[in-house]
Amino acid sequence: MTVSENRPNLPPSSRVLTLVGLILILTFFLDFLVRLTSPQLGNAEVQLTLLNDLIDRGVIPLIGLSLIYAGFWFHLYTKPPLVTDAQDDKELRAAWQDPKFWTFVFASLLGLMFLLIIPFHYAKTGDVIQKALDQVEAEWTRNKATIDQQLNQVKVEEQQWQAIGKDPTQLDQLLNNPQMPPQQKAALTQLKKDPQVLKQNVDARVKQLQQQQTQVAGQLADAEKRKAEVVKRAEGERSLTRLRAGIRSILLAIAFASIGWTGLRDSSN
Incomplete structure (x- = not known):
């Protein structure tokens, strides 16, 4: 009994492996071509x-190429030994005419592609995170401007009431102000008739305005704290995303290059 007679008859298995591998690779690239x-x-x-x-999803074409690689060597293992003349013809055949050669070149190119993805991913991650940080900064600027405006209004009103408390004649100036709201003007007119009530109301209003200042200042401090937390979280997310993508890309590149280089080396032997 010869060696070839002892070998299992597996050509259908090699064709199935090759077909499944091609389907995995095609579905992977078709999906991204559509996108x-x-x-x-x-x-x-x-x-x-x-x-x-x-x-x-880079592991999908990696599995596909692994199946194709296995299918090639299943076929090589199961086919009967070639006669000397056929072997000579095969040696004379150019490498580019062999499908295995282009398969392993394709694997090597995929390895190169995943290496080149790393700087592109690094740059795009920076762009996206920076855009998010710019939005946070813009929102913070708007909120701070609104809070500062409220705080200034409260301070101005406090100064006016303190001035009225120190010099009741200031009340006449306010009453003569055409921009004074009618309801507030009516209330001040009533207060002018009773100096004692006026003083009590001035003290109460000043105290209320001081409390408002404290609340507005607290809102500003909370806004600054939230901004710092968002910036810190974004910076951490940027570093983690880059690290994760870099490690996965390098591992995929090594795997594809291993298939390509090993296949090319074995094919030349």
Whole structure:
């Protein structure tokens, strides 16, 4: 009994492995080719999502190439030994005419692609996080301006009431102010008739305004604290996303390059 007679008859298995591997690779690239036609592709957030998905799903073509690689060597193992003339013809055949050669070149190119993804992902992560930080800064600026305006209004009103408390004649100036709201003017007119009630109301209003100042200052401090927390969280997310994507991309690049280089080396032997 010859060696070839002892080998299992597995050609169908090698074809199944190759077919499944090709389907995995094709579905992976077709999915991303369709997504490249998205009208929102110019958005940095969409681009970052695409890069993240490319890295996360990079194991799919890796499995596909592994199956194709296994199918090639199953076929080589199961086919009968070639006669000398056929072996000579195979040696004379150019490498580019061998499908295995292009398969392993493709694997090596995928490894290079995942290496090149790293700087692109790094840049896009910075763009997206910086955009988010700019939005936080803009919102913070608007909130601070609103709070500062409220605080200034309270301080101005407090100064007016303190002035009335020190010099009741200031009340006449307020009453003669055409911009004074009618309801407030009526209330001040009533207070002018009774100096004792006026003093009590001035003291009560000044105290109330001081409490408002304390509350507004507290709102400003809370807003600053929230801003610092958001910035810290965004910086941490940026570093973590970059680290995660970088490690996965490097591992995928090593895996693809290993398949490509090993296949090319074994094919040449």
